[in-house]
Amino acid sequence: NAGVTQTPKFQVLKTGQSMTLQCAQDMNHNSMYWYRQDPGMGLRLIYYSASEGTTDKGEVPNGYNVSRLNKREFSLRLESAAPSQTSVYFCASSVVYGYTFGSGTRLTVV
């Protein structure tokens, strides 16, 4: 009954470093999403995957890449981190109008 699991929970990066945020769901959902949350701006969609093998850009995709490794896993990669990418990142999965969110990754880029 884990739902959506994100790792790591916290990360500090230096400008220019790379890292991958991991997300896995055990609910057999087809769709998965990556959002970033910034104060006063709600959640903004970075990338999503409607099904295994497909990915699409959301509202704010610049500076990110994603991989839908299989039906369970959807990773988000920052190739060269920038301070503007300091944020809280949420992964979610869904089956027809029902989102389940992970607990988030708090990323700080210095």
Add this chain to the structure above:
Amino acid sequence: AQSVTQLDSQVPVFEEAPVELRCNYSSSVSVYLFWYVQYPNQGLQLLLKYLSGSTLVKGINGFEAEFNKSQTSFHLRKPSVHISDTAEYFCAVTGFNYGQNFVFGPGTRLSVLP
């Protein structure tokens, strides 16, 4: 383009008082509406959703919301709040043409005071 407006960024209210958190949306297509709650350092949890049918929707923890198509609103209400309701609340909209993607409002921080 679709958008969601939450008119109040912060709402302080005393314990056991009623509260209303406001949400307005703009969309050219039929919509489905949601309220999510985020407790400190946690992810978002679904409070309630409107897909069709009765415009008054009841959710968890005693919350309810009313869909008003003419006013394009989906305000969240609770008749008597508790300290444990202190959290951030997000209104979200999706629709048939959204590809299951949600558009979130900026959030309203509800602070329940003793």
